[in-house]
Every structure is written in structure tokens, then in C-alpha cells.
Amino acid sequence: MENQWTARPWKVAQGVVILSLAIVVLAFIYGKFIHHPLRIWLADGEWCVSFSPDGSGKVLYGSECDR
Numbered sequence: 001m002e003n004q005w006t007a008r009p010w011k012v013a014q015g016v017v018i019l020s021l022a023i024v025v026l027a028f029i030y031g032k033f034i035h036h037p038l039r040i041w042l043a044d045g046e047w048c049v050s051f052s053p054d055g056s057g058k059v060l061y062g063s064e065c066d067r
Contacts, residue, residue: 036059039059039061040061042061042062043061043062044062046061046062046065047059047060047061047062047065048060048065
């Protein structure tokens with residue numbers, strides 16, 4: 001039989017899971033759709049990609065491109 005003491009841990013776990021999913025979704029939206037465009041806007045539209053010998057690239061903004 002379920003009472004207020006046995007049902008509460010499931011409610012807490014459900015709240016933690018929902019909050020965690022919301023944080024992950026918001027972090028994805030920020031990283032994908034806000035961070036890069038915001039950095040470009042702050043750098044007055046200037047950005048470039050610098051590649052290292054191993055093939056990995058790094059996005060640079062503004063005066064970082066002059067290096």
C-alpha cells in the first residue's frame with residue numbers, strides 16, 4: 001500500500017530527472033544556436049578557423065584571427 005512516505009521518493013526522483021533533462025536541453029540550445037552567433041556578433045562579424053597538424057580545428061573570433 002502506498003502512503004505519503006513511500007510515494008515521496010518517486011516524486012523527488014521524477015523531479016530530479018525532469019530538471020536534469022531541462023538543463024541538458026537548454027545547454028544544447030545555448031551551445032548550438034546562441035553561443036556561436038553571439039560570439040560572431042561580439043567580434044563584429046569576423047571569425048575564422050585555425051587547423052592544427054592533427055586535423056582538429058578551433059574557431060577563432062575577432063582579433064584572435066590575426067595571430
